[in-house]
Amino acid sequence: MIHKLALRNLLRNKRRSILTSVIIIFAFSMMILFMGLSDGGHKAMVDIGVKMGLGHVVVQHPQYRDDPALAHLIRTPEEVKQTILSQQPQLQVVARLRADALIQAGRHGIALSISGVEPELERQVSAIADDKAIEQGETLAAFTQSHPHGNLAGIVLGATLATNLEVRIGDTVTLTVKPASGGDLARSAFQVAGIFKTGLHELDTFWAEVPITALQRLLEVDGQVSELALYSPSGSDGVGLLAASIRAQLPEYGVQPWQTAAPELYSAVTLDAAGMYLLMLIVYVVVAVGILNTVLMSTFRRQKEFSMMIAVGARASTVTKVVLLEAVYLSAFSLLLGLGFGLWGHYYFATEGLNFKEVFGTAMEAGGVLLPEKFYSTLYTDKLLLSVLFIFVITIVVTLVPAIRAGHRSPVAASHES
16 A cells, blocks of 8 residues: 555656656666776776786785896796796796896987897787787797797887887897896897887887897896786786785785786776766765655645645554655666666677777877777676665665654644645
């Protein structure tokens, strides 16, 4: 009986109920749509950042982050790698050696960051070493396989760096570094194997990669590496727990998740997420105001009706329940439709994607990462369910006071007002 009465009351003023419902449906469906695109964009940013020479988790000498000197290298990387894989066999572990160097070609000389990599492993995890990034020539892995006994080791350069050096595929460049021994500068020649383009200014202008063994010989750090980059098959999910687990295995090393290893990227993702939470807050306020307005107008116009119900024997709790049920039914109906429209939009962008470049006319960079031209909507079930639950709680909270007041309406006061 109470449920029928609540539904009948909602239909008594269809215009007000429909208007409130439309506002909630639109706000909630748009929140779901933007939530999916926001989380999808964050996931794409992290995935790209991790593949740009980073890693989901990075293992280094404990002092390397503050002082990336050759004195702070991992001296037994293979032993550390086996220790990690003994507990986390699903991970892919890649060794890297980083150093500052001077690259020369003819009369041109440019200071840059040089990265020694394991060519075949690096191609599997890095966007820099991937075939798609190579604009000219071939990957370092392909060059190493096709020139197993070549006189010169291969090197891949950023596109802008190659232009500034005026070099082409097959040309010879010279790297000059300060070796670990602290003696005279060490030099070695390399053959340009490939030219990559990532779209990031720093990488394309001041970055090059060579085989890690060649750089170890040049720096006189045989077998040592700057870091071990760990890649998880589950992506960026659960990285904090993974880092904590590795840290427990290797307490003598510095273990950093990507959030710590790449603070600029983490800040960009966090800032964008804050904007999404602000939008969610606005939606919650819109829903709360819409429900509250409907309930207040309804109870104000029906004061005499509620008083008469109490006068003929209805309990105050019955009137309160009727008002609460009106708000719950209106909220549930609106959220259900909003959820349907929102999930429909999410499905479209999850399958077709949003072409970022078409929308904004140009590629954009955030947190040191070039945003992809197209990214896909990603919704997390727990986050969506919490939003629905929170809106239901808001509905009850904003309706509670008007509902209680309606249930305690005095019949005598109502007769005087009439």
